[in-house]
Amino acid sequence: MIATSQPSPPPTIHREDYRPPAFLVDSVDLHLALHPAATRVKARLALRRNPAAGPSGTLELDGEALTLLGLRLDGAPLPPDRVRHRADGGLSIDGVPEAFALDSEVEISPAANSELSGLYLSGGNYFTQCEAEGFRRITFFPDRPDVMARYTTTIEADRAACPVLLGNGNPDGAGELPDGRHWARWVDPHPKPSYLFAVVAGDLVAVRDRFTTRSGREVALAIYVRQGDEDACGHAMDSLKRSMAWDEQTYGLEYDLDVFNIAAVSDFNMGAMENKGLNVFNTKYILARPETATDADYEGIETVVSHEYFHNWTGNRVTCRDWFQLSLKEGLTVFRDQHFTADQGSAAVKRLWDVRRLRAAQFPEDAGPMAHPVRPDSYVEINNFYTATVYQKGAEVVRMMRSLIGEADFRRGMDLYIARHDNQAVTIEDFVQAMQDASGVDLARFRRWYAQAGTPELRVRDAFDESSGRYTLTLSQSTPPTPGQPEKLPVPIPVRMGLIGTDGTDGAESPGAATLLLEEAEQDFTFEGLPSKPVPSLLRGFSAPVKLSGLSLEQLGVLAAHDTDPFVRWDSGQQYAVAEMLRLVRDLRAQRPLELPEGLAANIAALLERATDDAAFTAEALALPSEDFVADQMPVADPDAVHAVRQFLRAAIGTRFAGAFAALHAELTDPGPYRIDGMAIGRRALRNACLSYLGRAEQGDGLLRAEAQFNTAGNMTDMLAALRVLADSDSPAREAALARFHATWKRDDLVLDKWFTIQAVSARTDTLQQVQALAGHLDFDLRNPNRVRALVGAFAAGNPAQFHHASGEGYRFLADTVIALDAVNTQVAARMVGPLGQWKRQDAARGTMMRAELQRILERPGLSKGTYEKVSKSLAA
Ligand code: B3K
Ligand code: ZN
Numbered sequence: 001m002i003a004t005s006q007p008s009p010p011p012t013i014h015r016e017d018y019r020p021p022a023f024l025v026d027s028v029d030l031h032l033a034l035h036p037a038a039t040r041v042k043a044r045l046a047l048r049r050n051p052a053a054g055p056s057g058t059l060e061l062d063g064e065a066l067t068l069l070g071l072r073l074d075g076a077p078l079p080p081d082r083v084r085h086r087a088d089g090g091l092s093i094d095g096v097p098e099a100f101a102l103d104s105e106v107e108i109s110p111a112a113n114s115e116l117s118g119l120y121l122s123g124g125n126y127f128t129q130c131e132a133e134g135f136r137r138i139t140f141f142p143d144r145p146d147v148m149a150r151y152t153t154t155i156e157a158d159r160a161a162c163p164v165l166l167g168n169g170n171p172d173g174a175g176e177l178p179d180g181r182h183w184a185r186w187v188d189p190h191p192k193p194s195y196l197f198a199v200v201a202g203d204l205v206a207v208r209d210r211f212t213t214r215s216g217r218e219v220a221l222a223i224y225v226r227q228g229d230e231d232a233c234g235h236a237m238d239s240l241k242r243s244m245a246w247d248e249q250t251y252g253l254e255y256d257l258d259v260f261n262i263a264a265v266s267d268f269n270m271g272a273m274e275n276k277g278l279n280v281f282n283t284k285y286i287l288a289r290p291e292t293a294t295d296a297d298y299e300g301i302e303t304v305v306s307h308e309y310f311h312n313w314t315g316n317r318v319t320c321r322d323w324f325q326l327s328l329k330e331g332l333t334v335f336r337d338q339h340f341t342a343d344q345g346s347a348a349v350k351r352l353w354d355v356r357r358l359r360a361a362q363f364p365e366d367a368g369p370m371a372h373p374v375r376p377d378s379y380v381e382i383n384n385f386y387t388a389t390v391y392q393k394g395a396e397v398v399r400m401m402r403s404l405i406g407e408a409d410f411r412r413g414m415d416l417y418i419a420r421h422d423n424q425a426v427t428i429e430d431f432v433q434a435m436q437d438a439s440g441v442d443l444a445r446f447r448r449w450y451a452q453a454g455t456p457e458l459r460v461r462d463a464f465d466e467s468s469g470r471y472t473l474t475l476s477q478s479t480p481p482t483p484g485q486p487e488k489l490p491v492p493i494p495v496r497m498g499l500i501g502t503d504g505t506d507g508a509e510s511p512g513a514a515t516l517l518l519e520e521a522e523q524d525f526t527f528e529g530l531p532s533k534p535v536p537s538l539l540r541g542f543s544a545p546v547k548l549s550g551l552s553l554e555q556l557g558v559l560a561a562h563d564t565d566p567f568v569r570w571d572s573g574q575q576y577a578v579a580e581m582l583r584l585v586r587d588l589r590a591q592r593p594l595e596l597p598e599g600l601a602a603n604i605a606a607l608l609e610r611a612t613d614d615a616a617f618t619a620e621a622l623a624l625p626s627e628d629f630v631a632d633q634m635p636v637a638d639p640d641a642v643h644a645v646r647q648f649l650r651a652a653i654g655t656r657f658a659g660a661f662a663a664l665h666a667e668l669t670d671p672g673p674y675r676i677d678g679m680a681i682g683r684r685a686l687r688n689a690c691l692s693y694l695g696r697a698e699q700g701d702g703l704l705r706a707e708a709q710f711n712t713a714g715n716m717t718d719m720l721a722a723l724r725v726l727a728d729s730d731s732p733a734r735e736a737a738l739a740r741f742h743a744t745w746k747r748d749d750l751v752l753d754k755w756f757t758i759q760a761v762s763a764r765t766d767t768l769q770q771v772q773a774l775a776g777h778l779d780f781d782l783r784n785p786n787r788v789r790a791l792v793g794a795f796a797a798g799n800p801a802q803f804h805h806a807s808g809e810g811y812r813f814l815a816d817t818v819i820a821l822d823a824v825n826t827q828v829a830a831r832m833v834g835p836l837g838q839w840k841r842q843d844a845a846r847g848t849m850m851r852a853e854l855q856r857i858l859e860r861p862g863l864s865k866g867t868y869e870k871v872s873k874s875l876a877a
Helices: 234-251 295-310 323-344 347-366 388-405 407-421 428-439 445-451 553-562 566-589 598-609 615-622 627-632 639-656 658-667 678-696 702-712 716-727 733-745 749-760 767-774 785-798 809-822 826-832 834-841 844-858 865-876
Strands: 023-033 039-049 059-061 067-073 083-085 091-093 099-108 118-122 125-129 148-158 164-167 170-176 181-193 199-202 205-212 218-225 259-265 278-282 318-320 424-426 457-465 470-478 493-500 509-518 522-527 535-538 547-549
Touching (some): 125 259, 148 164, 148 199, 205 234, 234 259, 234 407, 278 295, 295 323, 295 678, 318 407, 323 388, 323 428, 347 388, 347 615, 388 407, 509 522, 553 566, 566 639, 598 615, 615 678, 678 702, 716 733, 716 749, 733 749, 749 785, 767 809, 826 834, 834 865
Parallel strands (some): 023 148, 218 259, 457 547
Antiparallel strands (some): 170 181, 205 218
16 A cells, blocks of 8 residues: 555546547537636537437536636526536536537636646747647536537737737638727637647747648648747748648548648647647747757657648547547557658668667556556546557557558558548547458457557577478567556567578578568468578568567677668667677676677678768667667666666777778768758768767867867757767866857757756766756746756656666656646656656665655645656556
8 A cells, every 4th residue: 555645546537437428519619818817718518418328417517727707508597506516626517408508707817827738828928738638727618539519719819919819720700809909710610629629829920831732722821930930930831741742642631721820839748739720839849940950850840740730630530539549549640650751761760760769768668667558448647648658659550550451451441440430539449440341351369459568579489400491480479467467468460571691691581571470479480492591580670569589699790780671780780789788787797897899899890881871870770779778678777887888888989990980970071051851861960970989989089079060060960969979078178068058049948958958968977966956057947848858857768877876866856856846737747757667677775765756756745646646656566
């Protein structure tokens, strides 16, 4: 039993308890009179009893932080005895008829809303965020995704403060009002759930463009930003137009309104939000200039802009029945944005990024206290389930389904899914059924991927019979237990594979390339007529989200050097490096001297020989596996030893190959103006990978090079890469560079975030103290989620050696932040708990300290239910 100061634990919601809503809402007529501290919201709802639900005379409305001013049913004031105020802020209204109009008026305070859910102020402008349950902070409503209604929104505000008034759908009139106020009306013709509602009002300027859909609809596009940011919207607009064209070409899906608006805001809980016709974006995923944004930022913009656009069909036109179905829209839409970006440039390198992200965020989640299936069975706070599992693993599951049924049938399945369910709120089961019906492939077993948590482990053994030329591959699988799911069933694992000859010839493929389907706990696959024993190249393209083991160091070396599949080539190199790093950890613990493993050095030499054939790939392949990834392969993590080994290797490789790195660093200097295409990005990535190694080299001019690059860089990618090298070092140039960076960019929030992050992830031993000091810096602000993520998030999730400092000070710092943040923004606070939940992976001393900090958070009176859920589950697991 866990001690808690909560009066009673918040309730758990179970998927099995789903019931259709008792009442449906046909239309919503909203009127918002905006005022910073006292916004008035009038709502007229046309309600009727849901024929699909049992009889009920009680209408349940959700509400939170609302001051009720008036309530009328069919025009008549409701007597107080028919209205019950629920403990959670909602209302229950008894004795309502079959169909009726409900008018309500409430007052809310956007200025007091630091939760950034519902209607809030940022920099004097009004924004909303309603997913998952924010609409109830704007008006009383059955705030659940299976209640889909047509919305008309009238916004009224001071004209000088808010010249721009935006809502969902199409504009439908505007005009003047007395006292310097004005109004605008928006009509959304498409029924939608309340979580897609949005309003934006303020002093913003529009960057405009147009798109003509393939059926000839003219769409006015606009990105609304603060004055001065107009020049930073080009990449976002370009990404939007490419996304619109891609969805037409790839899925036949066209945009369905006359306008598509995006508004950018610097205080935002996540990346962006797909509100119908009015996407709201974190400025991080809109604004980019070469001198302020890195190549990774440009990539992020393309990803998020396309993702939110693709939601217009997968999420908005077809939405979720309940929040357990979240991956219905998120997994599918991540799959679509990944596919889109892959189609724009190098599909192979994009795949490495996506796999790296999955392994960094989702694999640990699947092995930790918050492990849950892609379709969860229960939750306390739904905002805790916008996870890497629902998003990234959800996308992998869609990808596997596509590879099982084939591209053509997948497209037919998408068509069928949309034709069947347009304007409906549906389930993951409906999606899988559409794929099954369109392909004729029985997906009964495949559904386990949605129901079972945990990362399957795929093991390989092989044998070769010289006399017959028969090669046998034995694949087996098991999934470790996760909280609430002690027993696991085998899942169907598509294993795309090939066989590589061992003669060292590049791409010498033995016959037998295929996709194997491992459906049982163990299966043999045989290949006949081979001249010699091949090396199996498995999980090409990362065909399933599993952990592969069983290959020898020698086999990994062959694959890293010779496989024709870029993913396997990269991954085998990474696995090879992991194995060597673990060996060095053992050497370190046994106090044996550390030496650069010759096999690893040979892999690097081979990469450097053809470094510029595909510069982006080489940059990825040169990078050593992250400290977390290596520690995850140990029975008990040892962050100090892993850090020491990784730093040793960076220095040893930097020293051994200093000549080649220096030559490449010089050769790859950007010749012309900054370009954001795959080739130019790849060259910068490789150049900066070389600089990073040179910065660790024992002799030579790495730090001088970094200083020179920092001083002359014409773009943020090169500037930040150089600063990163300096920030890791004891160079006297370090302080000056950091100070200059701050002075140059102190007025640009997004660049200032980078300044915080680069110090938070520094490999220096004084980083913990630096981070503690930065939390007191004038520019640090707990109310700005980007800033919190830039400092505290980056430190706790991106600097394992310092976060797990043996003193426990890193844990204390994180717990202090969570406690302070929980009083400001509960969603961001709950998100920060994650790293403390990994205590089981650490040694006993660290684990005890981590648990003590979790316990300290849990004992805080008035803890939010979201933070409570994360902390209590972390302690219980
Ligand atoms: N659907 C939103 C995420 C909402 C998160 C709410 N806590 C952005 C996206 O996935 O596109
Ligand atoms: Zn999404």
